[in-house]
Amino acid sequence: MAPRTLFEKVWENHVIDSPLDLPLIFIDLHLIHDVTSPQAFSLLRDQGRTVRRPDLTFASADHNVPTTDRNLEFKDLLAKKQVEALISNCKEFDITAYDLDHPDNGIVHIIGPELGLTTPGKTIVCGDSHTSTHGAFGAFAFGIGSSEITHVLATQTLPQVKPKTMNIQIEGDMPEGVSSKDIILSIIGEIGTDGGVGHVVEFTGNAVKNMSMDERMTICNMVLEAGARSGMVAPDEKTIAYLKNRQFVPKGQKWDEAVREWSKLYSDPNAVYDKTITINIGELAPQVTWGTNPGQVTSIDDYIPSPGSFTDSETKATAEAALYYMDLKPLTKMNEIDIDRVFIGSCTNSRIEDLRLAAQVAHGHKVNKSITSLVVPGSYHIKRRAEKEGLDKVFIEAGFEWREPGCSMCPGMNPDIANPGDRVASTSNRNFEGRQGKGVRTHLVSPAMAAAAAITGRLTDIRGWNYIGEVKKNETIS
Numbered sequence: 001m002a003p004r005t006l007f008e009k010v011w012e013n014h015v016i017d018s019p020l021d022l023p024l025i026f027i028d029l030h031l032i033h034d035v036t037s038p039q040a041f042s043l044l045r046d047q048g049r050t051v052r053r054p055d056l057t058f059a060s061a062d063h064n065v066p067t068t069d070r071n072l073e074f075k076d077l078l079a080k081k082q083v084e085a086l087i088s089n090c091k092e093f094d095i096t097a098y099d100l101d102h103p104d105n106g107i108v109h110i111i112g113p114e115l116g117l118t119t120p121g122k123t124i125v126c127g128d129s130h131t132s133t134h135g136a137f138g139a140f141a142f143g144i145g146s147s148e149i150t151h152v153l154a155t156q157t158l159p160q161v162k163p164k165t166m167n168i169q170i171e172g173d174m175p176e177g178v179s180s181k182d183i184i185l186s187i188i189g190e191i192g193t194d195g196g197v198g199h200v201v202e203f204t205g206n207a208v209k210n211m212s213m214d215e216r217m218t219i220c221n222m223v224l225e226a227g228a229r230s231g232m233v234a235p236d237e238k239t240i241a242y243l244k245n246r247q248f249v250p251k252g253q254k255w256d257e258a259v260r261e262w263s264k265l266y267s268d269p270n271a272v273y274d275k276t277i278t279i280n281i282g283e284l285a286p287q288v289t290w291g292t293n294p295g296q297v298t299s300i301d302d303y304i305p306s307p308g309s310f311t312d313s314e315t316k317a318t319a320e321a322a323l324y325y326m327d328l329k330p331l332t333k334m335n336e337i338d339i340d341r342v343f344i345g346s347c348t349n350s351r352i353e354d355l356r357l358a359a360q361v362a363h364g365h366k367v368n369k370s371i372t373s374l375v376v377p378g379s380y381h382i383k384r385r386a387e388k389e390g391l392d393k394v395f396i397e398a399g400f401e402w403r404e405p406g407c408s409m410c411p412g413m414n415p416d417i418a419n420p421g422d423r424v425a426s427t428s429n430r431n432f433e434g435r436q437g438k439g440v441r442t443h444l445v446s447p448a449m450a451a452a453a454a455i456t457g458r459l460t461d462i463r464g465w466n467y468i469g470e471v472k473k474n475e476t477i478s
């Protein structure tokens, strides 16, 4: 048999023979949330259909939920209705739903892995672009639209164009102060927001081998912002250690069988990718975005570029428009930009290791008086774990707000929005115009950089940070 890539193996395991023009693939796991599913269920009902595999469908309320008191008001009537619709639809069709107060509730892309629903080799879909996160476990995981959600609900299959493959090989040791968030931001900066279009990206190389599962999830989460269909990492001993004994993973002999199957999931030595790029991170500095898409990014010790320095007219015009919206001048030093708010959270950076890093930076310091800072764990599991480690106390003592889980300030769909004109240092994945509220300006950074910015009141180089004491760190598994 010809050598195959990881993606090709997973793909071939799921294609069902079909008379359709497009290959039809079986879907192993369907995750649903409050924003995109209500419409899909209405369509399902209109078509007189039912849910084919409720046992493979799981729901969590995440986008619209309030993160202060769960009983408080929703942002608007639509938000409230969407959460209510999610829960009643799940009741009607017998789907497991993690409602606002459920101990397993959290952002769908956070709870999938932590409950052991996400496992290597699965096909995973969700009506959400950042479904790519689950690819960190060697699954083929991708976002779908409303009519596709209906199709999966009704049939547990999906017609799909076979994507191309791209290998992003990341080599070198992670420099001090640099995280996987900085790596993926710099990759998007290099290949552009359309650099991955039509491709499933497999991350390979020694830097990826050395990453924890939390770190791998961050790069797979954000590869979507380079236009890729999804991201993947071949499962290894870290993947297996992470998953062992999680709620939904196979147990006993079935676990051993699963591990044997998972160990076949890697790209064969001579497998051919449609595209390969190699990146060395040995000299990488912490990254921060200056514009209104994640590709408009530079190092914290650099300057805002002058639009005139871009050769093609479209990039130049986009940079000019971005700087106008961001109210920034070319050649300003990145570390001299004052901020108003900090958000540590989202499916990119709200896992236990992210919170530990941020707490380590915050420990013994005080949040700058002019700054409002939120720390929002990605799930109740993470929240409980962080509290057990005392991270909540570190944050609260420093002056951060410690919230209930949810998407929070990432999408501007719940009460956590900033004021017009506010400048936010945010660990989320999108810095689009108006994303965190009308007229709000977003700078994407790592959790450590966000915590440092909260304390100094400006974008800050985490290298050389004054660490006061050590925050207790446990094993890497959340």
Ligand SMILES: CC(C)[C@H](C(=O)O)[C@@H](O)C(=O)O
Residues within 6 Å of the ligand: 035, 036, 063, 127, 128, 129, 130, 143, 411
């Ligand atoms: C609401 C949902 C459709 C959306 C997405 O697909 O990504 C959201 O999660 C986001 O991050 O913008």
Ligand code: SF4
Residues within 6 Å of the ligand: 062, 063, 107, 109, 128, 130, 346, 347, 348, 406, 407, 410, 411, 428, 429
């Ligand atoms: S945290 Fe943000 S990016 Fe992730 S699913 Fe929620 S809204 Fe989308």
